[in-house]
Amino acid sequence: MKYVSEYRDAALVKNVIEEIRRTVTHPWTLMEICGGQTHSIVRHGIDQLLPPEIELVHGPGCPVCVTPLELIDKALSIASRPDVIFCSYGDMLRVPGSSRDLFSVKAQGGDVRVVYSPLDAVTLAQKNPDKQVVFFAIGFETTAPPNVMSVLQARRLGLKNFSILVSHVRVPPAIDAILSSPQNRVQGFLLAGHVNAVMGYWEYPSLAEKFKLPMVVTGFEPLDLVQGILQTVQLLEANQARVANAYQRAVTFEGLKPAQEAINTVFMECDRKWRGIGMIPMSGWGLRPEFDEFNAEKRFAVEAIHAEESPLCIAGQILQGLKKPHHCPAFGKQCTPESPLGATMVSSEGACAAYYRYGRAEELA
Amino acid sequence: MTNDIPNIEGAVCAPPLAHEERIVMGHGAGGRMSHQLIRKVFMSAFQNSALNAGDDAALIQLDARQRLSVSVDAHVVEPLFFPGGDIGKLAVCGSVNDAAMLGATPLYLTAGFILEEGLPIETLRRVVESMRAAADEAGVQIIAGDTKVVQKGKADGLYITTTGVGVVREGVNISGANAKVGDAVILSGAIGDHGIAVLGARGELGFQSSLQSDVAPLNRLIAAALDASPNIHVLRDPTRGGLATTLNEIAAQSNVGVVLHESAIPVRAEVNAACEMLGFDALYVANEGKVVVIVPQEDAEKVLAAMKSAKYGEDSVIIGEVVAEPKARVLLKTVLGSTRVADMLAGEMLPRIC
Numbered sequence: 001m002k003y004v005s006e007y008r009d010a011a012l013v014k015n016v017i018e019e020i021r022r023t024v025t026h027p028w029t030l031m032e033i034c035g036g037q038t039h040s041i042v043r044h045g046i047d048q049l050l051p052p053e054i055e056l057v058h059g060p061g062c063p064v065c066v067t068p069l070e071l072i073d074k075a076l077s078i079a080s081r082p083d084v085i086f087c088s089y090g091d092m093l094r095v096p097g098s099s100r101d102l103f104s105v106k107a108q109g110g111d112v113r114v115v116y117s118p119l120d121a122v123t124l125a126q127k128n129p130d131k132q133v134v135f136f137a138i139g140f141e142t143t144a145p146p147n148v149m150s151v152l153q154a155r156r157l158g159l160k161n162f163s164i165l166v167s168h169v170r171v172p173p174a175i176d177a178i179l180s181s182p183q184n185r186v187q188g189f190l191l192a193g194h195v196n197a198v199m200g201y202w203e204y205p206s207l208a209e210k211f212k213l214p215m216v217v218t219g220f221e222p223l224d225l226v227q228g229i230l231q232t233v234q235l236l237e238a239n240q241a242r243v244a245n246a247y248q249r250a251v252t253f254e255g256l257k258p259a260q261e262a263i264n265t266v267f268m269e270c271d272r273k274w275r276g277i278g279m280i281p282m283s284g285w286g287l288r289p290e291f292d293e294f295n296a297e298k299r300f301a302v303e304a305i306h307a308e309e310s311p312l313c314i315a316g317q318i319l320q321g322l323k324k325p326h327h328c329p330a331f332g333k334q335c336t337p338e339s340p341l342g343a344t345m346v347s348s349e350g351a352c353a354a355y356y357r358y359g360r361a362e363e364l365a
Numbered sequence: 366m367t368n369d370i371p372n373i374e375g376a377v378c379a380p381p382l383a384h385e386e387r388i389v390m391g392h393g394a395g396g397r398m399s400h401q402l403i404r405k406v407f408m409s410a411f412q413n414s415a416l417n418a419g420d421d422a423a424l425i426q427l428d429a430r431q432r433l434s435v436s437v438d439a440h441v442v443e444p445l446f447f448p449g450g451d452i453g454k455l456a457v458c459g460s461v462n463d464a465a466m467l468g469a470t471p472l473y474l475t476a477g478f479i480l481e482e483g484l485p486i487e488t489l490r491r492v493v494e495s496m497r498a499a500a501d502e503a504g505v506q507i508i509a510g511d512t513k514v515v516q517k518g519k520a521d522g523l524y525i526t527t528t529g530v531g532v533v534r535e536g537v538n539i540s541g542a543n544a545k546v547g548d549a550v551i552l553s554g555a556i557g558d559h560g561i562a563v564l565g566a567r568g569e570l571g572f573q574s575s576l577q578s579d580v581a582p583l584n585r586l587i588a589a590a591l592d593a594s595p596n597i598h599v600l601r602d603p604t605r606g607g608l609a610t611t612l613n614e615i616a617a618q619s620n621v622g623v624v625l626h627e628s629a630i631p632v633r634a635e636v637n638a639a640c641e642m643l644g645f646d647a648l649y650v651a652n653e654g655k656v657v658v659i660v661p662q663e664d665a666e667k668v669l670a671a672m673k674s675a676k677y678g679e680d681s682v683i684i685g686e687v688v689a690e691p692k693a694r695v696l697l698k699t700v701l702g703s704t705r706v707a708d709m710l711a712g713e714m715l716p717r718i719c
Contacts, residue, residue: 010701044481045703092713103389103712116570116643116716179496 007221008044017049017228020233027053028236029185030229031172031178034140034192035062037222044222054229056345057185060174060277061192063139063167064091068273070307071167072097075136076304078165078300079112084126087121088136089143090114098307118150118164125154125162134296137164140196144168144285145259147264151287151294163296166286169272171195172203173283179211188232190218190225191245200255204243212241219247245348386434391712395605395651398712400614419618420540421463421601424533432533434471436463439526447566448494449558449577453492455653457499457507458528458582459604465584466600466656468539468591469531472502475509476527481520489523496525503582505529536595543598544619547688551658551664553586553672554579554680556608557636557650567637577636579677581654586678590658593671601658602652606710609648609695611657612710617693625685625697625707643716648697648707650714659687 006012023194032038037362038058041047047056060066076097081087093114106112111131115121118135125133137147154162171192178184191201196217207215208215214235218228228246235244245251263285272284287295297303326330384391384398385405408416415423422436438459445452454595457474464471476496480489495707500507506529558579565574587600597621603611608630612623630645634639654677660668665683672678688696697707 001641003632004637004641008700013701043699044701045699045704045705046701048703049701093715103384103391104387107389108388114716120569321703 014220015028020052020230024053029055030188031057031186032190033059033061066274067167068275069109073307074302074305079110085111085131085133087115101249127161135164138167144263148262162292163299165296168285177280189215190228193219196251215243218246291298396710396711421466434464434467434469434531437528447563450580453495454499456525456527457496459583460527461503462602464529464531465587468537469533471505471531473530477511479524480514482517508599541615541618544659544687546689548659550685553656553678553685555631555633557647559653561636561639574635579654581677586675589671589675590668593667594664597660605651607649609707610710612695615704622688622691623695627699629684646666649710
């Protein structure tokens with residue numbers, strides 16, 4: 001497949017791995033921030049190919065995994081209403097709330113639909129004027145442009161029956177939080193290339209400087225990943241704490257200005273709870289007050305819903321890179337993708353699900 | 366900012382949802398949830414040796430020589446007509462293939478129709494005509510049927526259930542439990558065509574392709590393989606749940622491991638592109654005209670040659686082998702030379718967020 005197979009070329013990947021072997025002289029712990037990268041690393045077994053000095057730990061970059069429990073409960077409450085068509089990205093359906101998930105709501109008669117784009121939800125609102133159409137707008141910076149476009153489009157069309165339930169999160173505050181933790185082990189970051197495609201990487205040099213470590217904008221295909229790892233190791237070995245770009249075919253320093261402007265028109269920064277981690281100040285985006293009419297939390301008066309999680313699994317430690325999925329005593333036993341204990345097992349981008357589906361035999365033994 | 370992060374020991378998850386109270390869509394996806402439903406609800410109630418074998422068709426020993434295969438397949442598909450086939454062709458091929466997967470020659474089918482009030486009779490006629498054509502190709506007769514009509518909105522156009530009866534060839538012993546260490550794993554062609562063609566035909570993906578469903582009667586292809594070697598151990602069509610789920614079923618039934626070579630598994634460019642966009646894995650996408658053949662290594666080449674010269678088997682290829690360890694697991698040797706587990710599909714296959 002053009003523009004994909006080139007970046008999965010075994011010989012090219014092996015060359016870069018060899019270069020990493022030649023470069024590395026110390027043990028280094030790197031974190032890939034994005035769940036899509038975790039998925040690709042485990043799917044292609046890239047961690048098995050690396051020299052033993054390099055340890056990859058998996059970051060909190062799965063938007064499905066970190067969506068807080070109470071937002072899920074709010075979604076379940078709204079989706080259960082007979083006047084609502086509730087639209088969501090596919091893998092949110094399996095995430096458990098306090099007592100149910102969206103599959104259960106659907107089985108009990110709720111109109112829950114998987115859409116491939118938030119604009120499909122806007123079209124549904126146009127076609128169903130007697131229904132309230134709600135889109136579950138989750139994600140990192142990557143999904144923010146289409147999510148805000150749905151609001152702008154709904155306003156342009158004068159729709160009174162469209163709203164979004166927002167649980168947006170941002171990468172830079174998460175990196176700040178991870179590196180500020182006294183238990184932090186991460187010495188270098190592979191930045192989430194698709195986030196940077198939208199946002200650029202102008203937000204990161206101050207973080208690299210503050211915490212004195214290198215960060216490399218990295219893509220998602222095997223060759224992209226090993227290139228990102230190589231550049232991070234080169235910077236670490238040279239003791240250089242700066243930001244580099246190993247994903248130049250998609251990412252510029254400034255990013256996509258029109259997308260950033262659209263985001264800033266509709267969203268503003270806000271505090272956000274991360275499932276399994278807790279509150280990270282100013283780590284999220286929420287709707288600006290001038291878009292209140294599109295705010296599902298206000299329209300359906302679910303703001304008062306609060307939920308606490310019961311202590312069962314170690315998802316939080318996995319999301320912070322402190323533990324690996326197979327270190328969890330429940331992994332693959334009480335906790336499987338069809339009966340998940342934790343959000344990291346639920347989403348196909350979650351580290352536990354990636355390990356479960358693609359993990360090595362010895363880890364599953 | 367450190368102080369704002371709660372103690373990680375308090376980091377937690379929600380309780381599990383086993384979905385044991387109500388049916389959800391994942392119960393119908395052909396993966397682990399389907400298996401648990403079958404085991405907990407159906408097998409525990411119906412207990413008998415033919416059912417407990419867990420193959421695509423049940424085998425009934427009539428006398429010392431004669432063995433019958435009996436199978437049933439219910440069909441729901443939306444849309445009713447899709448590139449390469451329709452619900453009628455699916456219903457016939459489903460039961461023909463179930464019989465063939467036991468090494469039986471399918472002979473007779475019965476068909477039950479659930480029709481939704483308001484369905485155009487012309488639509489039904491087209492479906493029935495397609496069933497006749499598929500039956501003719503497979504060499505089977507549809508000898509009995511039943512029709513029920515439900516109120517508008519209580520069904521999605523029409524549903525068809527077919528039962529297939531066949532006679533098992535003499536001298537063959539085929540079951541998902543028969544895979545042996547050292548056997549070769551042969552696949553009859555590219556995977557994922559049916560699932561992606563049907564998904565594309567729903568028009569929700571915003572892209573079009575020339576991809577056709579692979580739905581086909583495989584009884585003649587399998588007869589050619591069995592003519593080449595009666596020593597075939599396992600035959601199974603990787604339908605819902607895809608190739609990975611089917612091989613996991615076999616690995617568990619036979620208590621062996623299976624090693625696949627990613628680079629050997631054929632996937633069309635259109636299927637690959639759709640999977641990349643949606644976050645699917647072709648190993649889990651449904652097929653309706655492919656078969657996995659597990660055969661002793663010494664017979665592999667002649668079975669492969671026979672399959673390649675038969676209709677629907679032209680692109681047959683050896684994709685892996687049966688190993689002793691790890692038991693009940695399927696391993697995939699990736700293009701890059703690493704190894705990973707290819708697990709069974711869990712519940713419903715869901716598109717990823719980004």
